[in-house]
Amino acid sequence: MHNALDNVVIYNGYPVSIVAAVSFHCLVIAALIYYQANRAPQVLNLVQPTVVKALLIDVNPQVRNAQNLERLRLERLDQQRQTREEELRRQAEAERELERERAAAEERARGQAQERQRQVDADADRQARLESERARQEEARAQEEQARLRQLDQAREAERQRQQAAQELAITEFELVQSATALIQQLVQENWSRPPSARNGMRAILQIRMLPTGELVSATITESSGDVAFDRSAENAVYRAAPFRELQTLPINLFNRNFRTLSLIFQPEDLLF
Amino acid sequence: MNELSPLQLIFNASPAVQFVMLILLLLSVVSWVMITQRWLVLSAAKKGVQNFEHRFWSGMDLSQLYKEGTEMQRENMQIVGMETIFRAGFKEFMRLRRQASVQGDAVMEGAQRAMRVAFSREEEKLEKHLPFLATVGSVSPYIGLLGTVIGIMNSFIGLANQAQATLQVVAPGIAEALIATAMGLFAAIPAVVAYNKYSANVDSITGSYMTFSDEFSSILHRQIHSD
Structure with a gap:
């Protein structure tokens, strides 16, 4: 139904x-x-992966040399300063010794004088004059001493300032060189297309010569990787990246010291095999 | 944004992806309406077949059965399924039989024709909405995919403007995009399952209708030739 x-x-x-x-x-x-x-409470805790940056490793021997030289120079300056301070300290010591001797001599002289005073009352007048004379002399010497100490302090201050200035200059120079190197490195890296035959661990060193305008004069392979295609790719990368116009802003002495000739190391590290 | 929830992603999605998601939500709701409605209709039809077959083969007089149906109609209850076929055939048979000029074979033919018409109407009723389910089942994954592609495209465009590409930059966009695919699949899977199940059910029900109409016409045939 x-x-x-x-x-x-x-x-x-x-x-x-x-x-x-x-x-x-x-x-x-x-x-x-x-x-x-x-x-909601158990929020996924993302562990930040350590950034693996695959880069063209480019250690510039010249920059490294400059760094080493700079460090040596600073060390030498430090040493010099230390020896100078040591010397000053020794001088002060000697000075103090002398002072003590002189004081002792005075003491002795005074003792003698007193004896003499006791012995010769008639001489008292002259003695008093002598005494005052000596006191004056002493005062003058103390003043002289103070002035010298002040001078010494000033000299030390000046020395420190000079050193600081030198250090600052060195830092800015070093930074300039660093940034210019990084720039060249980046430009070359951008223009580098590696051949399929490139393998990790291959290494080619190119020596490039540049003009202060940043133009490339020549690029020669100083150390071949053993793979012709790889060497050529490195060469091509440099030619394609040139000219490095940013080098024009560098001071000429810096350029001459660091970038007149430059060695670039081409070494792929990020390949899979 | 330190915490992502699907809802937050949906509300922060780009308009295009949101539009796709809206379409998918509507499709899902409508397909579920169809699924439930078809389920009710088909299970009722199956029960109706059993009921009517039971009544038909209980040895009841056919004109008595017909009269019962007429009464039911008068009570504003609708006659469905197998009974409609029976009523159409029997009505035609009686009408043709009352006319003395019509030959026995012609009476049979008329009754069978009426039953065929009723059968195809019933079949149509059963198969209603099934094509819609099939369409939802096959199309909504593609719509979801479209949303995903748009979302990923947007997130990569955003990535292009970023100097450093981190996971945090891309992840929300891709997650948002993937939600569209998830919604597409969510709409498609029940629709496909329901389509397959219901078309099998419809086949079995129409098969039983067919069998019934054959059996009924053989009964009518016997009645004509027994006179």
Whole structure:
């Protein structure tokens, strides 16, 4: 037998279905939200990977040399300063010794004088004059001593300032060279397309000569990697990267010291094999 | 943004991706409406087949059965499924039979034709909306994929403007984009499953209708030739 519910369901099944479908979706979304709310406390802790930067390794022997020289110079200056201080200290010591001796001598003289005073009362007048004279002399000497000490201090101060200035200059020079080197490195690296035959551990050294305008005069391979294509790619990279216009801003003496000839080391490190 | 939740991603997505997501949500809701509605209809039809077959083969007089149906119609209850086929065939048979001029074979033919018409109407009713489910099942993954592609495209465009590409820059965009694919699959999977199941059900129900109409016409045939 048909019942009324079946009849309703068959032809008017839509309202029921709509209610069912919408509530189903609401349920799914609610479940999602609930799950999310519960999971919130354990936030995924992302461990930052150590950045592996694959770069063209380029150690410039000249820059390294300059660095070494600079360091040596600073060390030498330091040494000089130390020896000078030592000397000054020794001088002061000697001075003090002398002073003590002199004081002792005076003491002795005074003792003698007193004796003499006791012995010769008549001489008292002259003695007094002598005494005052000596006191004056002593005062003058003390003043002189003070002046010398002041002078010494000033000299030391001046020396320190000079050293500081030299150091600052060295730092800025070093930075300039560093930044210019980094720039060249970056330009060459951008223009370097490695051949398929390139392998990790290959190494080619190129010596390039440049003009102060940044133009490239020549690039010669001083140490071949053993792979002709690799050497040529390195050469091409330099030619393509030239001219290095940014070198124009460098002071000429700096350029001559560091960039007149420059060695570039081409060594791929980021290849897979 | 230190914490990402799917909802946050959805609300922060770009308009195009949000649009795709909206379409997918609507498709999903509509397909679930169809799934439920078809489920109700098909299970009712199956039950109707069993009920009517039980009544038909209980040895009840056919005109009595017909009258019961007419009463039900008068009570504003609709006649469906197998009973419609029976009623169409029986009505035609009786009408043609009352006309003395019509030959027996012609009466049979008329009754069968009426049953065929009723059968194809019933079949149509059963198969309604199934093509929609099939379409949702096959198309919504593609719509989701479109959203994903747009989202990833946006996030890569954003990446191009970044000096340093970190995971944090790309990750939200890609996560947002992947949500579109997830939604597409969410809409598609039930639709495909329902389509397959329901088309098998429809086949079995129409098969039983067909069998019934053959059996019924053989009964009518016997009745004509017994006179």
